[in-house]
Structures are given as structure tokens and as C-alpha cells.
Amino acid sequence: MEREGRTRRICRKCLTADMDEKKYFESLRAYIDAVDEDLKVGGPLYERRLAVCRECDLLADAMCRACGCYVEMRAVMKKNACPYGRWQASADGKN
Numbered sequence: 001m002e003r004e005g006r007t008r009r010i011c012r013k014c015l016t017a018d019m020d021e022k023k024y025f026e027s028l029r030a031y032i033d034a035v036d037e038d039l040k041v042g043g044p045l046y047e048r049r050l051a052v053c054r055e056c057d058l059l060a061d062a063m064c065r066a067c068g069c070y071v072e073m074r075a076v077m078k079k080n081a082c083p084y085g086r087w088q089a090s091a092d093g094k095n
């Protein structure tokens with residue numbers, strides 16, 4: 001269907017329910033690996049952030065119930081912070 005000259009976008013497998021779970025999580029990890037290194041935190045800080053999330057009662061099925069993000073994707077970015085202040089944004093990606 002076209003509206004006002006715009007072509008309808010065909011979206012395939014947008015819902016996790018339509019995707020193979022293993023492939024879905026592999027694609028998430030590939031996405032994280034492909035993030036520009038300048039935007040990502042270093043490995044030690046990433047692991048510290050994830051350790052906090054692992055102990056958090058808001059973590060469910062790899063997602064944060066406070067923000068709706070996959071925590072591995074949220075925690076990898078320097079600019080991101082925990083919505084409850086349990087870990088903070090980092091200018092240098094180390095602390």
C-alpha cells in the first residue's frame with residue numbers, strides 16, 4: 001500500500017516472537033561488537049556495570065525493567081547511565 005507517494009516499508013522479523021532466540025541474541029552481540037570503539041566503555045568498566053545489573057532486582061530476561069533496554073547494550077555505551085543511578089555515565093570509558 002502506498003500513501004501520498006510514499007512506498008510502504010516492508011518490515012521482516014521485527015518482533016522477537018518471530019525470531020529464533022539464539023540468532024536474536026547473536027545479532028545483539030554482533031551489534032554490540034560493531035559499536036564504534038570511541039563510544040564504548042572499556043572491558044573492565046563494562047564488566048563492573050554488568051555485575052551491578054546481574055545483582056539488580058529489575059533485571060529480567062537480560063532486560064532492565066526500569067528502562068526497557070537490554071542491559072548489555074545499555075551498559076556498553078559511555079554516555080549511558082543506570083536509570084536508578086546504580087552506575088553512571090563515563091567520559092573516558094574507564095571509570
Ligand code: SF4
Nearest residue numbers: 053056059064082086
Ligand atoms: S540498568 Fe540499573 S536499574 Fe537497570 S538492571 Fe541495571 S542496575 Fe538495574
